[in-house]
Amino acid sequence: MSHGSKKALAVFAIAAVGSVALAACSGGGGGSSDGSVEISYLTQSDDANTAQAKALIAAFEEANPDITVKLETQPGGTEGDNLMKTKLSTDSMNDVFHYNTGSLLQALNPDQTLVDLSDQDWVADLTDDFKTVVSTDNGLYGAPWGTSFAGAVLYNKKVYESLGLEVPTTWDEFIANSEKIKSDGGGVAPILQSFGDTWTSQLFVLGDFANVSAVNPDWAEEYTANDPNAKYVEEPALAGFTHGAEVFEKGLLNEDFASMTNAQAMNALAEGTGAQYPMLSATISQVQQDNPDLVEDIGVFALPADDAADTSITMWQPNGIYIAKSAEGDKLEAAKKFVAFANSDDGCQVQNEGGSIAGPYVTSACTLPDDVPGLVNDIQAYFDSGKTGSALEFLSPIKGPNLENITVAVGSGITGAEDGAAQYDEDVKKQAQQLGLEGW
Incomplete structure (x- = not known):
């Protein structure tokens, strides 16, 4: 997803709230005469991010009384992106x-603007997927903050149990399960769709990307370079469109798919009036809020590939914590201690207490608390077996603005799968050209 589309996933995404005046940032090298050092930490100005930042700083300062961390905030979204780029380019970044x-x-040009952290001890604890999304050919620049979450199929375990169904590992098995639910489920909708919130229509495409990468690990790179074989109108990427069309054609959707909202779909899934829902695991927060007693009735499995050997779960990676190159001397050493602390036992405890957990950590330094939703353990099983892959947005900057409208049309039977894929291949061209990517 583009940054804008990521914001559209409003159930779980951290939204920008208001504008906060930015204090001047010092990037100088030294500490004070008494040996103490002050550094600054910048995060987004919404309540959730600010609260977690304050908790992290308090825990860090208690463990490091000679270091003071000054918290500053700024808006998220495009406004925040532009502020980041300006501050980094003028050496005035926190x-x-x-x-x-x-x-x-x-897009922040990390080789020129950030400190390479690849020599830090905590790097050895990171998953390979996370290392990829914070690295260039020249260095690794970020430590994780928060947990990952999956784009997959949420399902009602009780419905599966009552019909004797097993978690599918191929697309054909998924369709067979869905048809069994349709015939024997007593009116339970086999597959929920919620086009009342158009962003939710994208999951058959976006959640399938780990399977695309399993078939061709270089697909994202080739796609970004405008390779004619790495297009959505070609397999393996076409599958996301054909699958969305197939479940409509076979009558496997809830009758009110065109108007149902994401919140309504999550409630239907929890209550068992819908059996399966291609969705983001982060939306479990809706069930925690509305149906807390039903949270454990919901599990998750990867959107199945045609071949079980390719079936992998698509992951949205957590955000990162970075050090600006303008930090020098004692400030740089203090900043490195702060980043390391975030992924220490004490830093992990801050994350466990203040974050919304909808997937595994991407560092072995952090252990999930015992009271996480059960679907998190389902996702962990894919991590343990090495069957994960990052969503395309973490591997390529290209995402056309009209995907959700195209997938609504395909998933409603208005547009054929191949036509929809061709429309999307055309949709991304303008953005790629605006980004100045070579080959477009």
């Missing part, structure tokens, strides 16, 4: 800052 991973990080 010593440490919290920001996206993947393609949005690459």
Whole structure:
């Protein structure tokens, strides 16, 4: 997803709230005469991010009484992106800052603006997927903050149990399960769709990307370079469109798919009036809020590929914490301690107590608390077996603005799968050209 589309996933995404005046940032090298050092930490100005930042700083300062961390905030979204780029280009960036991973990080030109952290001890604890989205060929620049979450199929375990169904590992098995629910489920909708919130229509495409990468690990790179074989109108990427069309054609959707909202779909899933829902695991927060007693009735499995050997779960990576190159001397050493602390036992405890957990950590330094939703353990099983892959937005900056409208049309039977894929291949061209990507 583009940054804008990521904001559209409003159930779980951290939204920008208001504008906060920015204090002047010092990037100088030294500490004070008594040996103490002050550094600054920048995060987004919404309540959730600010609260977690304050908790992290308090815990860090208690463990490091000679270091003071000054918290500063700014809006998220495009406004925040532009502020980041301006401050980095003028060497006025905060010593440490919290920001996206993947393609949005690459837009900050990290080789020139950030400190390479690849020699830090905590790097050995990171997953390979996360290392990829905070690295260039020249260095690794970020430590994770928060947990990952999956784009997959949420399902009602009780419905599966009552019909004797097993978690599918191929697309054919998924369709067979869905048809069994349709015939024997007593009116339970086999597959929920919620086009009343158009962003939700994208999951058959976006949640399938780990399977695309399993078939062709270089697909994202080839796509970004405008390779004619790495298009959505070609397999393996076409599958996301054909699958969305197929479930409509076979009558496997809830009758009110055109008007149902994401919140309504999550409630239907929890209550068992819908059996399966291609969705983001982060939306479990809706069930925690509305149906807390039903949280454990919901599990998750990867959107199945045609071949079980390719079936992998698509992950949205957590944000990262970075150090600006303008941090020098004692400030740089203090900043490195702060970043390391975030992924220490004490830093992990801050994350466990203050974050919304909808997937595994991407560092072995952090252990999930015992009271996480059960679907998190389902996702962890894919991590343990090495069957994960990052969503495309973390590997390529290209995402056309009309995907959700195209997938609504395909998923409603208005547009054929191949026509929809061709429309999307055309849709991305303008953005790629605006980004100045070679080959477009």
